[in-house]
Amino acid sequence: MQIDLLNDQGMASAKVDAAETVFGRDYNEALIHQIVVAFQANARQGTRAQKDREQVKHSTKKPFRQKGTGRARAGMTSSPLWRGGGRIFPNLPEENFGQKVNKKMYRAGMATILSQLVRDGRLAVVDQLSVEAPKTKLLAAKLKAMNLQSVMVIADEVDENLYLASRNLPNVLVVEPRYADPVSLVHYKKVIVTKSAVGKLQEMFA
Numbered sequence: 001m002q003i004d005l006l007n008d009q010g011m012a013s014a015k016v017d018a019a020e021t022v023f024g025r026d027y028n029e030a031l032i033h034q035i036v037v038a039f040q041a042n043a044r045q046g047t048r049a050q051k052d053r054e055q056v057k058h059s060t061k062k063p064f065r066q067k068g069t070g071r072a073r074a075g076m077t078s079s080p081l082w083r084g085g086g087r088i089f090p091n092l093p094e095e096n097f098g099q100k101v102n103k104k105m106y107r108a109g110m111a112t113i114l115s116q117l118v119r120d121g122r123l124a125v126v127d128q129l130s131v132e133a134p135k136t137k138l139l140a141a142k143l144k145a146m147n148l149q150s151v152m153v154i155a156d157e158v159d160e161n162l163y164l165a166s167r168n169l170p171n172v173l174v175v176e177p178r179y180a181d182p183v184s185l186v187h188y189k190k191v192i193v194t195k196s197a198v199g200k201l202q203e204m205f206a
Contacts, residue, residue: 004124006192010146016125016195019202025115035109036182038099046095053078053086111205113185123191125198129153134164143172152188154180156196177201
């Protein structure tokens with residue numbers, strides 16, 4: 001199959017050959033959903049914590065007498081039924097939210113996302129993307145000339161100039177092929193891949 005090759009004005013000037021196994025797979029919504037959710041879950045730190053009835057600040061004094069009040073009997077204010085009481089099954093700091101995804105499934109899911117981006121016209125190829133100096137305005141002007149606002153750039157090698165120029169642009173992400181993740185691919189409106197990075201993506205996900 002072939003993918004559009006963009007020029008400096010963001011217009012398709014030619015076509016680039018690409019592997020059908022990576023950029024021409026059938027759409028599989030369930031697989032894409034699974035790897036996106038797993039990626040987000042594995043990024044969670046699980047640092048939240050709640051207190052049980054032993055840890056909350058309370059008195060062991062009986063709140064009111066056992067009988068005659070018309071209320072349900074109560075032994076202490078730390079009861080989970082009371083406002084300010086402890087949780088029955090509290091969240092713990094060591095909680096693990098990780099989900100296991102097989103390598104074969106992950107490669108297939110990434111290839112499916114790339115294929116769908118090509119079909120939707122959201123993925124294109126450029127010869128290369130570089131800036132002469134680590135200046136944000138240089139990269140911003142180059143992307144504006146190509147009519148790119150929200151864009152993820154997958155470059156074969158991200159040099160220091162390109163990294164420093166891109167990190168202050170809120171809707172631009174520049175990564176190497178090994179750092180491409182499913183959430184970013186789905187999130188950005190346009191994905192630009194350099195010619196040399198196309199081969200690496202094919203090696204990784206074929």
